[in-house]
Amino acid sequence: MTLRSTLARVTAKSSYWLLHDVLHRGGTSLPGKLAVSIDPNILTKIQQDFELIIVTGTNGKTLTTALITRVLQAGGYTVITNPSGSNMIQGITGTLVTANVKPSPNGKKPIAVLEVDEANVEKIAAAMKPKMFVLTNIFRDQLDRYGEIYTTYDKIIAGIKHAPEAVVLANGDSPIFTRGDFTNERKYFGFNHIQPADYNPTVAPINTDGILSPTDHSVLEYDFITYANLGKYFSTTDNFARPKLNYQVTSITDLTPKYSTFSIDDTPLRIEIGGLYNIYNALTAFAVGREFNVDPEKIKTAFESNAQIFGRQEALHVDGKDVTIVLIKNPVGTNSVIDMMVTEKDDFSLLALLNANYADGIDTSWIWDAEFEKLHDTHIKAVATGGERYKDLRVRLKMAGFPDQAVYEDLTQIVTAIKALPTDKVYIAATYTAMLQLREQLGAAGYIKGGF
Amino acid sequence: MANFEISVAHLYGNLMNTYGDYGNIIALTYYAKQIGVAVNYHLVSLGDNFDADSFDFALFGGGQDYEETIVAKDLKNKADQVRHYIENDGPLLAVCGGFQLLGHYMVMADGTKVDGIGVMDHYTTNMHDPKLTTLNNKRLTGNIVIKNNDTAETYHGFENHQGRTFLGENERALGTVISGNGNNGMDKTEGVIYRNVYGSYFHGPIFTRNGNLAKRVLATTLSRKYPEVDWADKLDQIETETF
Numbered sequence: 130m131t132l133r134s135t136l137a138r139v140t141a142k143s144s145y146w147l148l149h150d151v152l153h154r155g156g157t158s159l160p161g162k163l164a165v166s167i168d169p170n171i172l173t174k175i176q177q178d179f180e181l182i183i184v185t186g187t188n189g190k191t192l193t194t195a196l197i198t199r200v201l202q203a204g205g206y207t208v209i210t211n212p213s214g215s216n217m218i219q220g221i222t223g224t225l226v227t228a229n230v231k232p233s234p235n236g237k238k239p240i241a242v243l244e245v246d247e248a249n250v251e252k253i254a255a256a257m258k259p260k261m262f263v264l265t266n267i268f269r270d271q272l273d274r275y276g277e278i279y280t281t282y283d284k285i286i287a288g289i290k291h292a293p294e295a296v297v298l299a300n301g302d303s304p305i306f307t308r309g310d311f312t313n314e315r316k317y318f319g320f321n322h323i324q325p326a327d328y329n330p331t332v333a334p335i336n337t338d339g340i341l342s343p344t345d346h347s348v349l350e351y352d353f354i355t356y357a358n359l360g361k362y363f364s365t366t367d368n369f370a371r372p373k374l375n376y377q378v379t380s381i382t383d384l385t386p387k388y389s390t391f392s393i394d395d396t397p398l399r400i401e402i403g404g405l406y407n408i409y410n411a412l413t414a415f416a417v418g419r420e421f422n423v424d425p426e427k428i429k430t431a432f433e434s435n436a437q438i439f440g441r442q443e444a445l446h447v448d449g450k451d452v453t454i455v456l457i458k459n460p461v462g463t464n465s466v467i468d469m470m471v472t473e474k475d476d477f478s479l480l481a482l483l484n485a486n487y488a489d490g491i492d493t494s495w496i497w498d499a500e501f502e503k504l505h506d507t508h509i510k511a512v513a514t515g516g517e518r519y520k521d522l523r524v525r526l527k528m529a530g531f532p533d534q535a536v537y538e539d540l541t542q543i544v545t546a547i548k549a550l551p552t553d554k555v556y557i558a559a560t561y562t563a564m565l566q567l568r569e570q571l572g573a574a575g576y577i578k579g580g581f
Numbered sequence: 582m583a584n585f586e587i588s589v590a591h592l593y594g595n596l597m598n599t600y601g602d603y604g605n606i607i608a609l610t611y612y613a614k615q616i617g618v619a620v621n622y623h624l625v626s627l628g629d630n631f632d633a634d635s636f637d638f639a640l641f642g643g644g645q646d647y648e649e650t651i652v653a654k655d656l657k658n659k660a661d662q663v664r665h666y667i668e669n670d671g672p673l674l675a676v677c678g679g680f681q682l683l684g685h686y687m688v689m690a691d692g693t694k695v696d697g698i699g700v701m702d703h704y705t706t707n708m709h710d711p712k713l714t715t716l717n718n719k720r721l722t723g724n725i726v727i728k729n730n731d732t733a734e735t736y737h738g739f740e741n742h743q744g745r746t747f748l749g750e751n752e753r754a755l756g757t758v759i760s761g762n763g764n765n766g767m768d769k770t771e772g773v774i775y776r777n778v779y780g781s782y783f784h785g786p787i788f789t790r791n792g793n794l795a796k797r798v799l800a801t802t803l804s805r806k807y808p809e810v811d812w813a814d815k816l817d818q819i820e821t822e823t824f
Contacts, residue, residue, distance in 0.1 A: 269599065277599075277645035335594040335624060336603055338645070346651045348595065348627060491723075492739045494784040497604025520824035524789060525604075527822070528611045 134175070137168035141226040157215045157223030164226045165219075172222060172256035178230050179209060179239040181257050182417065185250050185285055186265030186300075188462050189410045190216070193265055194244040196414035196432070201242065203431035204423030205235025208242055216246045221253060240421070247281050250288030259292045262313075263417060264299040264306055265409070268357060268461040269338050269495075278305060278338050289313055298416055300409065301374050302359040308343045318376040318416040320355050322391070328352040328361075336460060336498045344369045356405060356468060357461045376416035378408060386453070386473045387444075396425040400432050404469040406462075447547045447576050452555045456564055457481075458489070463499035466558055470507045478550035479509055481526065482516035482540070482563035489560040493521045501529040510552050515540060516563045543570045585810075586619040587637040587802055592679065593652045594624045594642065600741070602642030602676050604786035608795045608822075609638065616815045618803065627651070631659040633666035638802045643677025643784075646689050653682055653695045660698040667700055672777040672802045676787070680773065680780035681705045681744055690743045701775055702749020713745060716766040725761025725783065727771040729794075735759070736791045737824070738783030746782075748773055755781050777801055792821035 141164035148159060164171045184194045191213040198210045211224040221243055230239050240260075245253055247267075253259070264285065267278045286309045289297060293313055299306035301317030331351050333340045342349050342364040354360035363370035382390040386403035393415045400411050411432060418428045443454040457463040470477070485493050504512075514522045515537035523536055537546045540563070547555055559567055571577045589606060610620040625631050644652065656663070663683070667673060681687040684697045687705035697704075708718055722741045729736065736756055745765035748754060754764070755772030763771035764782065772781035779798065781787055788795035796816040803812040 277647075279645065279647050333595070335591065336598050337595070338599070340595060341648065341651060492600070492741060492784060494601035494604070494739060494786060497601030497607065497786055497789060498598070521790075524822045524824060528607050528789065 131168075131174070133168045134171050137164040137171045138175070138226050140164060140167055141223060145223065145227040157212070157221075157227065158219040159223070160227050161219040161221070161223030165222055170256075171226060172253075175225055176257040179241045180260040182240060182242045182261045182263060183245050183250060183253060183259045183288070184242065184263045184265070184413075185245045185247050187247070187268040187270045187281070187459070188465075189265045189406065189413075190244045192407065193263070193410040193413045194242055196410055197242045197263070197417045199431040200414045200418035200423055200428050201240055201421060203427040204418060204421060205233060206237060206421065207231050207233040207239035209239065210242045211244060213244060216244045217249045218252045221245065221249070248284050250285050251291065252288075254288035254291040254295075259295045261296045261298055261417070261420065262289055262292075263413060264297065264303075265413060266300050266303050266357075266359065267305050267339070268459060269498075270459040270490075282308065286311060296420065298413075298420065300359070300413070301372050302355060302361070302409075303339070304341075304343070304349060304358065304362055304371075305339045307369075307372060315372070316375045316416070316420070317372050318412050319371065319374045319378075320353075320360070320412075321374060321377040321379060322381050323353045323361075325352075333358045334500075336500070342366070342369050355409075356465055359409075376412065376419060378412055381405075381408070384472045386469055394419075394425070396429060398429055398432055403472060404465055406465040445571070445576055447544065447555075447571070450547060450550070450553055450555050452547060452557060454557045454559065454564065454567070456561065457499075457558045458560055460495050460498035463496075463558070464503075467500060467503050467507075470504065470509070470556060473508060473554070473556075475554050476508045476510045476552045477554040477556055478511040478513070478552045479504065480513045480515065480546055480550065480555060480557045481522055482557065482559035482567060483514070483518040483522040484516045484560050484563040484566075485518045485521075486562045489562050493518050496521060496525045501526055501531075505530060511535075511550050513537065513546055513550060515543070515546065516560070540566045540570055543567055544574050544576070584619075585617060585803070585807060586621060587613065587806060588621045588623060588635060590623050590625045590631065590636040590639040592631070592639055592641040593626050593644070593648075593655075594640070595626050596648040596652055597642040597644035597678055599642070599644050600677065600784040601786050602640065602679075602784075605640055605642075605674055605676070605788040605795075608786070608788035608792070609799055612792070612796055612799055612816065612819065615819045616812070625659075627655045631662045631666075633662045633669065633671060636666070636671065637806050638798075639666065639671065639673045641673065641675040641679030641683070643679060646691075649678045649682070649689075650693070650695055652678075653697070656682055656698050657696075660700060663698060664700040667776060667778055670777050670805065672798055672805070673779070674788070674798065675778065675780040676784070677742060677782055680782065681746060683778070683780065684746070684749075687744055687746075701773070701778065701780075702752050703746050703773060703780075704749075705744040705746045708743040708745065710745060713765070714767055716762065721762040721766055721782075723761060725763065725771065726759040727756030727761070727763065728759055729756045730754075731774075732793075732797070734791075734793045734797075736783065736787065736794060738781070738785040738787055738790060740782045741784060742782050751775070755779055777805075789822070790824055792823050796821060 141160035684703035754770035
C-alpha cells in the first residue's frame with residue numbers, strides 16, 4: 130500500500146466517521162469521492178485485501194446480495210457488502226475503502242459481495258479483478274432510464290470482458306444468459322422441480338421479453354415456465370436448449386405468502402418470505418455458497434436464522450389489520466407479487482399505489498403489461514388505489530374487472546384507507562417513491578418504529 | 582343481447598409489446614363488452630399467415646431493436662396481406678415500431694437501416710440525422726398532448742423514441758402537438774391517419790388514456806362489420822375513460 134492510497138483510505142474513513150457517527154447521516158458516496166480524488170487507483174490497490182463477487186441484474190439484487198453475505202459468513206468468511214442504495218461506483222468505493230477488513234475465521238481471504246447497478250459493472254470490473262459475476266435476471270425495467278434488455282446485458286458483458294478469469298454464475302433459466310461472446314467459465318443455476326412426465330410444452334405469455342433463440346432467432350418453447358421467460362426452454366428448429374444446470378431446485382413443497390419450503394440439490398430448505406421469485410434468490414445464494422465450499426447444512430442454517438433480512442416485503446399491524454407492504458416497479462415484479470397473492474389462503478384487500486417520479490420510472494405504461502386480471506384467481510375482496518398517478522391505476526384496475534374502488538389521491542389518508550378496507554389482511558403494493566411516502570405516513574402515525 | 586363479435590389480430594404481439602401496447606386491446610375489449618360485443622384475440626407472429634379478410638381490427642405494437650429487426654424480415658412475407666387489409670379499410674392501430682415498419686424504412690440509433698414494407702408513405706430516420714433542425718442526438722421522452730384536427734379531440738400520452746418519422750403526401754397526422762415532440766420534433770405532427778389506420782408514438786397506452794379515440798375506432802370497426810347497427814350511438818351511452 131502506497132502512501133497515497135493510505136492517505137486516501139484514511140480520509141475516506143474519517144469522512145465516513147464524521148458523516149455516520151457524528152452527523153448521523155447515511156451514505157458512502159462522499160467518502161468514495163474523496164478517496165478517488167486523492168488516489169484515482171484506490172480500488173485497484175485495495176483489491177488485494179479480498180476476493181470480489183459482483184451481483185447484478187434487474188430484480189432480486191438486494192436480497193440475493195444479503196443472502197450470499199449470510200451464507201458466506203456461515204461458511205466462516207469475513208464478508209464486506211454494500212447497502213442497497215449504494216450500488217454505483219462512488220458508493221461502492223466508499224463501502225470498500227471505509228471497511229475494516231478482519232481476517233476470515235476460516236483462514237481464507239475475506240470476500241466483498243457487492244450489489245452493482247447494471248450500468249456500473251464495467252467501471253467496477255475494470256478497476257478491480259472480480260472472482261465471480263453473479264447474474265440474477267434481466268427484465269424490462271423503467272425503459273425511460275435503463276433501455277432495452279439486450280442493451281443492459283451488453284453493459285454487463287463489457288464488465289465481464291475485463292475479468293476473463295472470473296466465473297460467470299448465471300440464472301440458466303433465463304435465455305439471455307446463454308448469449309455473450311466472452312470466454313469466461315460459465316456455471317448455471319435453475320429450476321428442475323418438475324418431472325419429465327409432467328412437462329407441458331408451452332410458449333411464454335405475449336407480454337414477455339427475451340423469448341428468441343440466440344441461434345436462429347426463432348421463438349423458444351418451454352417444457353415448463355417458472356415465471357416470465359424463465360424456465361426450461363428449447364428451440365424447435367435446432368439443438369439449442371437450456372444449458373446443463375450446476376445447481377438446481379429439485380422440488381417445491383410449500384408456497385405461501387409468508388414462507389416457502391423447497392429443496393436445492395436435495396437439501397431441504399426454508400425461507401421466511403413468500404414468492405417463487407425469492408426461491409431464485411435463495412438458489413443464487415446457495416450456488417455461490419457451494420462455489421466457495423460452504424457446507425449445505427450451514428447454508429440451510431443461514432437461511433433459517435436470518436429471517437429479518439427479507440425486509441422488502443414488510444409486515445406490520447395497523448389497528449388489528451395484518452398489513453404486508455410489497456414493492457412493485459415493473460411488469461415481471463408485479464406479476465410475481467400477484468402470483469404470491471394467489472397463494473394467500475385468507476380473504477384480503479389490495480391497496481395499490483402508483484407514482485411516476487424519476488425513481489419510479491416516469492412512464493406508467495408498464496402497468497398495462499402487469500396481469501392484474503389474475504387477481505380474480507385470489508381471495509381478494511376489495512381494491513383501493515392511490516398515489517400521484519392514481520388515475521392511471523384506477524383505470525387499469527377498472528379495466529381488469531374491479532369497478533368498485535376506493536380512490537385516495539393523497540397519501541396522508543393512508544391510515545384511513547387501510548382501516549376502511551373490509552378484510553383483516555391487507556396487501557399494499559407501491560412503487561418506490563410511493564413506498565417512501567407511505568412509510569413516512571405510517572411512521573408519523575406510529576405504526577412503523579423509527580419512522581423516517 | 583345479440584351475438585356480435587370481432588376478431589382482433591395482434592401482429593407480433595409476443596415480440597412487439599414493449600411499452601404496454603397490449604393495454605390497447607384491454608381497453609377495446611372493455612368498451613366492446615359493455616355494448617355486448619365479444620372480442621376474439623389472435624396472435625399473429627413469426628411464420629404465421631396473416632389472412633386479412635378474417636380480422637376486424639389489428640394492433641401492431643412497438644418493440645426493442647433486436648426483435649424489430651427479426652420482425653421486419655418476417656413482415657415482408659405478410660406485406661401483401663397487410664396492404665390488402667389497409668386498402669380495404671381495415672382498422673389498424675400501429676404504435677412506435679409498428680408504425681415505423683408500415684412505412685418505407687426506419688433507421689436505428691446505431692445507424693442500421695431496416696426496411697419497412699412501404700404499405701404507407703412515411704419514413705423514419707434516426708436522432709443523429711444531420712437534416713434534423715432540432716433536438717439532434719436526443720431521444721424524445723416525456724409526456725405529450727396533441728389535438729386531432731378532424732375531431733378537435735385532445736389526446737394524452739407518453740412518448741419515448743429516438744426515431745424521427747416524416748409523413749408522406751397522402752398521410753395526415755393523428756394530431757398537432759400541443760406539448761411534447763411528436764413524430765420528429767420539427768413539424769408539430771404526431772402519428773398518422775391513413776384510411777382506417779391510426780399510427781402513433783403514444784404509450785400510455787393510447788386507447789386506455791383516450792377513451793374518445795378507442796370508442797371512435799371501435800365504432801369504425803363495428804360499423805364495417807355490422808353496418809345495420811348505430812354503434813356510435815351505443816358507445817355514446819357508456820362512460821369514457823380519459824386521464
